[in-house]
Amino acid sequence: MVDQLIAHIRKFSTVEEADLILLESLIRRKTYQKKELVLPAGHRCHYQHFIVSGCMRSFFINNKGVEQIVNFGIENWWMTDYDSFVNERASALNIQALEECEVLSINKLGFDELIRKSSGLANYFRIILEKRHIADQRRIQYMFNLTGEEIYDTFFNLNPEFIQRVPQYMLASYLGFTPEFLSKIRKKKSQGLS
Structure with a gap:
């Protein structure tokens, strides 16, 4: 599982072996069953999840009581509520496993340590966030145009x-x-x- 994440990292950034060893020490393997809530709305998001296998979604319940899907995630994608994770506040989103999911998770303290200590991993996460932001921006443009x-x-x-x-x-x-x-x-x- 960790090899899959390391291969993904190496597609986007050059990272020192010592930094990959640090990463490996900070991540935790988790399995979520189909339909299991990974993050319920109203709770703080403590983790970023790299999806090794499976499919997840993030969603909220709108003011009409209808589910609104914000994002999906599949193998080799990261899933989290960035607002809650970064700002350390309650999430407005739910994250749910749509299939049985195996993930590698890192908490906020571990993530901050990685970014502080490894320019290669900081670069990797910057690229991943840029890709996510671009995809979200395009989706909004598509919806309007x-x-x-x-x-x-x-x-x-x-x-x-x-x-x-x-x-x-x-x-x-x-x-x-x-x-x-x-x-x-x-x-x-x-x-x-x-």
Whole structure:
């Protein structure tokens, strides 16, 4: 499991062996069962989770009582509530395992120590956060500039692995659709009408 994380780190940054040994000493292996809450809203987020296997989602309940998906995470992605983790306050988000998940988790103290001691790991996490921010920014732009069908096509082309792994109603929530609207788009596509 740790080898998977180290390989991921090396894709983005050069890191000294001593820093990887420090990382390994600070992370904890955890397994979450399907549908298990990793972080319930209202609790402080103490960990960042590197997903070794499985799929997770972060979501909140809006003022109409409806779940709104903020993000998904799959293998080799990080999942956390950054606002709660960084600012050390109660989370507005829930994080849930959608499948059985194996993760490598690091707490705030360990993370801060890594960033302080390792320029290579600091660079790695900077790149990962930049990638996450860019993806979130593009998603917002798509939601304001594209039609529903264009949003679905873009998501499908960039993330085909989610289409089979994530229930349709959750995908609809993430894309800002009703499940019925997403069903119409998928039906139209299956009939070759787009």
